[in-house]
Amino acid sequence: MKIGVLLCNCGDTISTTLDYEALTSFIQTLPNVKYAETRGDWCQRESLQILTQTITKKKLDRLVIAACSPHLFGTRFYDAAEEAGMTRGQITFANIREHCAWVHKENPQGATAKAKRLIRSAVFRVAAQSPTTTKTFPVTQEVLVLGAGIAGIQAALDLADRGIKVHLVEKEPTIGGHMAVLNKTYPTLDCSICILGPKMAEAATHPNIELYPYTDLVDAENLGKDWLLTLNKKATYVDWDKCTGCMQCTEKCPTRVDDEWSWNIAKRRAIYMPFSQSVPRKVTIDAEHCKMLTDGKCGVCAKICPAEAIDYEMKDEIIKVEVGCVILATGFKEFDPSVVPELHFEENPDVITQMQFIRMMDSVGPFGGKLEVPSDGRKPEKIVMLQCVGSRDERYSWQCSSYCCMAAIKHAELAKLEYDPNIDITIVARDIRAGGKGFEEFYVRARDEYNIKVVYRGDDLEIVQKNGKLVVRYSDPDGSTKSLAADLVVLSCAMTPSPGTQELANLFGVPLGSLGFYKALDEKVALSRTDVNSVYLAGTCHGPKDIPESVELAGAAAEQASVWLSTQTVSKDLDTAIVNTDLCNSCGLCISACPSQAISLDKKNECVIVDEVRCQGCGECMAICPVGAIGPLNTNPTVLDSALEGLLSNSIEGSDSVIVGFACNECVYRAIDEAGEERLQYPADLHILEVPCTGSVSTPKVLQTIEDGATGVILFACDSKLCHYGRGARMANSRAQVVRNVLTQSGKDPNLVQVAQLIGRDAKEFAAIAQKAVASIQRSNRS
Amino acid sequence: MTNEDPRIGVFVCKCGTNIAKVVDVPEVAEYAKSLPNVVYAGWQIFTCSEEGQNIIKRHIKKHKLSRVIVASCSPKLHEPTFRRTVMEAGINPFYFEMVNIREQVSWAHMKQKDEYAEATEKAKDLVRAGVYRAARLESIGATTQKVPPVCMVIGAGIAGIAATTLLADNGYEVHLVERSPALGGKSAQLGFVFMTDTCGVCVPPRHGEMARKCLSKRVILNDPKIHVYTQTEVKQFSGYIGNFQARLHSQPRGVDIETCTLCGKCMEVCPVEVPNEHDFGLANRKAVYYPFPQAVPRAPVIDFDSCTKCGKCEHACPVNAINLDEKFKEADITVGTVIVATGFDVFKPEGLYGYGEYPNVITQLMLARILDPMSPTDGQLLRISDRKLPKRVGMIQCVGSRDPNYYSHCSRVCCQVAMKHAVYIKEHWPETEVTIFYKDIRLQGKEYERYYLDAQRLGVKFYRADIAEVEEDSGKSLKLTVDHHNGTKESFPVDLLVLSAAMIPAKGAKELARTLNLEVDLDGFFREYHLKLAPVDTTTDGIYLAGACSSPRDIAEASFMGAAAASHAAIPMSKGEVEVDLAKSIVDESLCIGCANCYAVCPYSAIYMEGGVAKVIEVACKGCGICVVECPAEAIQLRHYRDKQIFYQIEGLLANVGASKK
C-alpha cells in the first residue's frame, strides 16, 4: 500500500497556527506513507495537475488530503485523482483548516497536536478503505400509473409523450375520476368535462398508454429494480369489443340502485355507464345487483343488446405486468357526513353534500340539470352551505381540505348564475380560504357581484328541524348563537383518503401520514416521491389538493419516474452498505433499521442483501448489527476502528486529552465548517470524526471509544426533525441516553458522553455546544 | 381535393347546457345546413369528448368531408384537440376551423336574458363567417425542428433548482441563470421553512438520494451537466422552440470562483462597511462579502457599488483570485427549451401601518431573519429600536394583498408564515404576547392546519379585524386601532408590529416578459397556458413556468411545480424534435417587387432579400403577418390568414346585413 499525503498551508492561513515542520516530520513517521508534500495551493489547477502526475509516477493507491473541508473543494481533488485512475474510496480528507487551524488560533500547540492526530487518523483510515466502483442497473422502461383521475391521466400523458410505455389502471369502469363530474371548475368556470374530456380521449387512444379500466391492483412484488404487479381485470359481463355504448340496455334494465357517481342522490340501473362522457364509452354490469347474476332471472339486457355484447359468464382476468416504477394517483373520497351526529344527514333528504349538489345541477348529470329541494321538488329560496364538515374538526380530521371553500363559492355562483339570481345563498365558514391563482378575485366577485353571503362561525354547528323546516344553528365568533333557516343545506365535506389506501401502502411499503394519506419522502421539497425509491405520488392521494396542484404534482411524479427510468446507469460511486456474509446471521435487525428499505433477506435466509440502488450509505444498519457484519463500504466497522485508532493511539506531544466528536456528514459537518469560516474558537481537545449519519454510531462503539482511551465522546446529530435519513438523529439521541444510562449505573459520570443536536447552518450553536460539552467532559474527568 | 368544391361539415356543440342554455343549438345547426358548401351539420352535447370526436370522424368518412367546423368554445382551448381529431380522420389540420360560440356568445350574453334569440342569431353569424372562411382554407404542411437536449432555467430559487437538478439527472444539459450572486432564492433567507421546519437552504434530493441535501454541498456546481451563471440576466432573447438564443449578461464578481480558497483574508482587510441586505441591515458587511453564510457558489463577492477599490483585498489574497477591474461578461447560448422560475418579491408596504416611518414596524421576511439562529441577532427576538425582547408582538395579515388599492390576489403563504413565526415565538418566549389581525386564516396544504392548532394551544390571539390606524407612542411602542362595525373603536398596544406583506411579481418580471414574449396577468405574474390543466406551459412552445413567478406559492408547491415544468420541458427534448406547422408567410416571387418593406418590419429577421425578391425563413417566421400588410404588391401572404381568407370571413359575417332586421 502506498499512501500519499498532501499537506496544504492554504496561502499561510493554516500555517500561522500550525507548526508545519513538526507536521511534516510527523507524517514521515506514519506507516505506508510513501509520498508527502506541502504546498500552499493544492486546490489550484497547476497543483492538481502535479497531483495527477504524482499519483501515476509514484504509483500511489491511497491519498490523504490534509487541507480544507472536503465539502468545499473535495470534488476537485477527486477529479484530479480520478484522472490518474483512483476512485473516491481511496481518498480521505483531514480537515485541518476549518476544523483545526482556524478554530484554535489561541492554542497553536494543541492545534498542531490535533492536526497530527487528524492526519494520522486519516492515514489509518484510508488504509482500511476500499476502492469504489460504478455499477449499472437496467430498469424496465415502463411505468404503471394507478388511478386515472386527472392526476393519473396527466402523469400518464406526460410520460407517454416522452415515449415511455405507461400502464394506466383504473378501478372504475371509466377514467376521469372526480373531475369528470364536477360540472364546472373554479376560478374560470371552465366546464370540467370540456377540459378533461379531451385528455381522457387522448389517454384512451395514446399509442404509448395501455388502459386497464375496471381493474384492481391486487399484488405488488418488489424485484429490486423493478416491480412485478398483479392486476385483476374485473368482469364487466359485457364484451367491450362488441359494445357500442348505445345504452339501450340501460334503459331497459329493471333494477335500480343508488348511483355512486351522483353520490347516491340518483338511481342508476344494474347495467350502467358511470356518466355520459365515460371513457371507454362502454356499459358494465354491476354484479352485486344484476338480477341475472344474483338470481339467474332476468336477462333483459342480453335480449335487447343489438351487438350481442352481454356475457353473463365472463370471469375476472389476472394480468401480470413488470414495470420500472409505479405512480400512485389513487385520489380521494368525499367524507361521509352521516357520522357527524349534529348534522342529521341521513334523516334529512334536504341536507346534501357538495358533490351531490353539483351532480344535481349538472346539466348532463342524472337530473339533467335542475335545482330543487329533494324532499318536495320545489325551488329552493334559501340555501345554506356549511363549510369544514369533517375537516378542521378534531373528531374526524383536523386538516383543512383546501378545496371546499372554493367549491362552495363556485356552486353558489353557479346556482345564482344558471338558475336564479334571487336565491338567497349563505356560506357558513370558519374562514374563506381562497389562496390560489385567481381564487381571491373569484371570491370577491361572488361576494360583491352575486351577493353570496358569507358568515363566520365558531366551533358549534347544528342542523335542526323546526316546523318541518331546516334551521342551521351556529356559534358566532363573538360567542352568541345564531340561526339561519334554509330550504336546502349543502355540506362541504372533507377530502379523505380513498378506500384501499392502507392496503396499497402495505403492498408497496409506502408509509402513511398522520391523516391516512400517503406520506411523501419530504413534505417540503419532495412531495411526489415516497420513501420507496421507485414509487411516486400524484394528486390528492398525497393530501387535499385542487386541480392545478394535482396536475403539477402529476407532472412532478412523471418527471421523477422518468429520471428513475432514464438513469439506467446508477453511479454508485458512493458508500453503499456491504455485508460480511461470514458474519451475518440473518437476524434481520438491520432490515427494520434501514430508512431506505434497501435491505432484505436473501432467498435462503442465510444473510441479508443490500439493494445498492436504494442504499443511501447512512450506516444505520451498521449501528444496529450485533455482530458487525454490515456497514457502508468505506465507513464499515473496520474503517471506523482504524480511524479511531489513528485518533486515539498515544504519544502525541502536547495533547493528553482526546475528545471524539462523531459528526454527521450532512448538516453538522457543514455547521462545523462554518464555525471555521467564522473563526469561532473552541477547545482543541475536540476531534471531529465524520460519519455518514450520527445514527450510524452504536452504543458499543461509543463505549469502546472511551475504553480505548478517549477522554470523552460527543455525538453531534442534526435536529431530530431535520435528519436526512429520517431517524438517524433520534437514534443518536436514544443511543446517547443508553450510554449515559450505562455509565451512570456503572457508577461512572455520564457526562463523559454528550449528545448535541443542531441545525446545519448553526455554526454559533455548534461552537457554544462544543465549548460547553468539552468543559463538562473535562470536569467529569477531573472529578 | 383543392380542385373540388369543398365539402364542409359543421358540428355545433351544446357543451352540456353551457351553450344550449343561451343559444338554440339545433337551430344553429339547422341553419348551417343552408350555407354554401355545407354537406353536413349537426349538434352534440360535448363535441370535445371522446365520443364527440369519434362522431366527427365518422361523419368525415360518411360525408367525405373536406372541411370541418366546430362551433363550440374558444379555440385557445380546443383548437389543438380538434386539429388532432381531423388529422386522425385524414384531413389536413388546417382544414379545420373553430367558431367560438361559448365564450363569445352563450357566456358573454348569459345575463342578457331577453336577448337569447339575438344571441342565437349571433351564433349563426359566426358560424356563417366560419363557413365562408373554411371554404377558402388551404392545406398546410409541417416541418420538423430539432430540439437539442439543452434547457435554460432562469432563476435559481427552489423551483429553478428543482427543475435544474431533475433535468440534469435525466441527462439534459442545463444553463442555470441567476440574477443574484448566490443560488437559493428567497427560501435561503428563511431560517426555518413551514411544515417540516427544515432549514431554508435544503434543496430537493437528487436522483438516488433519499434525503434533502444542503445547497452548500455544491451538488449543483459540480455537475458537469449544469452550467451556473450567477449575477447574470438574460439580455437578449430570440428564436423558437429548439432554437432559442439568449445573450447572458453577467456582472463582474470581482473574485474568481475557481481560484478562491475561501481563506477569508480579503474580508478581514476590507475597510468598507455597509449594511447587509440579506439581514435587512441588522448587521454590517464588508464590500467584499459572502452574500449569506451558506451562499453557493462559495466565494466572496465584491459589491462594486460600495467598493472603494483601495486594493487591500487584492494585495491580501494569497492566490490572486481578486480582480477589481473585472468587466461584465457576455455569453451567447442556444437552448432547446426554457424554464422561467424567477420567483417573487415582497411588497414594500411603504406608508402602510407606519412601515418605513416607525422603526418597530417590520415585515415577516425581516422577522424571519431576526428569528434565524444564524442571524446577527443570534435568533433572539428583539425589536429594532432598543434591541430588547418585545412583550407584545402584533401581526397584520394581507398587507398589500386582497386589497383593491394594491394587489387583488391572495398571497397564499402569509398566513403560514405568520403562523410559523407566532408559534416559534410562543415556543421560545412564552411570556411574549402574540396577536394576529387577519381577514381569513388560510392554511391550505397538507397538515398545515396543525400550526393553527398549535398557535391556539400556545395562546396566540387571533382577531378578525381591519386595522384602521397605527400610532407610535413615546416609548417607540405602537398603538393599533380597530374600527368595529358597530362604530366602536378598540386599541391594541404592541411593541413590535410585523406586516405580512404581499408576494408580488419579481422586480424586472415585466422586462423579462417583454424579452421572452411572455404574457402577464393583471397583477403582473406570468400567465400560464391554461390555469387548470396547463399551469406550467405558456403560449410560447418551449417556454415553461415554475414557482412563484406565475402566482404566489409556497416552497412545497414551488418545488413540485419546478419538477412539473422539467417534465414538460423534457417532452420535446426527449423526442429530439417538434413539428412546426408552416402557417407562415409565403412570398409569391412573381409578384414581389423587391421593395424590402417586409424585410424591414419583420420582428424576427425571418425575411431576407435574395435576387431582388424577398424570401422567408419558415422556421424563424412566427406568423404574425405584419409583413403582409406592409407589402404594396400583395406578394407576401400569411398562410391560414391570407387576405382572401379574412375577406371572405368578413363577408360571411356580414352577409345578412340588410337581408332582414336583426
Add this chain to the structure above:
Amino acid sequence: MSKVKSKPKTKPAKALAKSLLTFKPRIVSFCCHYCSYGAADLAGTSKMSYPINVEIIRVPCSGRVDPLHVLRAFKEGADGVMITGCLKDQCHFVSGNIYAEKRMQKLAKELEAIGLGGRLVFELMSAGMASKWVETASSFYDQILKLGPNPLKRVKTGVKSE
C-alpha cells in the same frame, strides 16, 4: 394607453332619434390571438355582458389587420370596426401592435374624409383585462348607436336587393 378615435360627426337630432329606435349596430371586432382574444374569452368566462352584435374575427396579431380588411368590413355593412391588440411592450410578436396603431391612426383620418369618421376604434389590452374589453365594446357600441347606421349599408342593401 393609446386610443384612436375620430370625432363623431353630428347628425340631425330627429334622424338620430328615429334610427335609435330600430338601429342595432353591427360591429366587427378584430382581436389578436394572444392578448385581446384572450381578454374577450375571459369576459365570457367571467360572464361579463357586452352588446350582442359585437362579433369577433380572430387574427394572429393586430399587426395582421390590413386597412383593407377594415374597409371591406365597412363595405359589407359593418357599422363600426373595433381592433384590439396587446399592451405596449407586451405584443407577442414584439411590435405588431405598434404597426397596427400607426396604420389605424392613418386609416382613421382617411375614414373621416369619406364620411366614416368615428366608426373605427383601436385599443390595447392584455389577456387579463376582460373588463377593458367589455368597456371598450360597450362604449364603442354606444358611440356607433349615436352615429347611426353605416351609410354604405344602403349601398350594400341596394346592391343585394337588385
Add this chain to the structure above:
Amino acid sequence: MTVRIATMGMAGCSGCHIALLDTGVELLNLLKDVELVYSYPIVDAKNPIPPNIDVALIEGSIRTNHDKEMAKAMRKQAKFVIAFGACSAHGGVNGLANTFDAQEGVEYVYHKTLLMAQKQVPSEHVPQILPENLRLSDVVKVDFIIPGCPPHPDEIAQIITTLLAGETPKLSSKSICDECPLERLTEPPKQLRRIHEIPEQGICLLSQGFLCMGPATRAGCGAECTRRLMPCTGCRGPSETVWDQGIVMLDALAAMEKDEITNFKLSRLAGTFARYTYASSKLDNLRKGLKKK
C-alpha cells in the same frame, strides 16, 4: 492410548455434568477410549487431583477462594482446560451477583432472609467468598469453552469426539438467528412484550416484541428454544464478533425506538440482557474500572 479426562465443579448447579450424562449412548462410545480420572459426581474427588490429565472440563464460576485454588491446581495437571458451561465460560447466572456488593449480599442472605434462622454469617470451615464472581478464564488460562446453560449434549459429544481424534474443536462463529427457522418481519415491533404472553407461530420472536437474545448469542444449539417459541435468553454467550452481548441487544432495541430501553434499570434488566454473561460483560468491566479508581 486412553485419554485421561477430569471434570470438576465450581460454583454452579452441576447441570453441565447432567448434560454430559445426557449425551446418552454417545457417552458409552466415548468412554471406550477414555479414562475418567477425576470427577466429583462419579469418582471420589476427595483425593488430590491426579497428574497428567489430558482434558479437564471445569463447570461453574469462581466464587470462593477454594474455587480459585482448585482451578489453579487443575490447570497445573491438565494439558487442555475447557470452561464447561455458561458459568465457567462467562460467569453465568451467578455473575448477576456482581450487581451487588459481595459482603452486602452475604449480609442480606444471612440476616434478612427468613430461611436463615441463626442470623449469623458462617465463618468456620467454609471457604472465603470472593468480592467478585469470576469466570474461569479470569483465574487460569482456558483453552476452549463449551458454552450453554447447560451445554447441548450433542455439542459436548461432538467436541469431545473431535478432541479424542486429536483435532482442535471449533465453535460456531455465527449466532442463534442463523439456526432459527422463524420468519423475520421487516417492521420493528410495535411494542415490547412480556415473556408470559403467547407469541404467534412461525414469526421471529424479536419481530413480535419479545426480548430474544438470538442475534447476539453464539449459535450451536440448533436454536432449540426459539424453535419452540421460547425467546433465547442468551445462555451461550456472545457470538464471535459481538462486542458485548447485553449492550449490543440493548442498543438494538433502543434503535427500534423502544423508550423503555433507553432508561433501563441495570438492577432490573441485567438479568434480561446479561443473564449469563454479566460477570464477563463490559457493564461489569465499567463498574470494576470505577472501583479500581
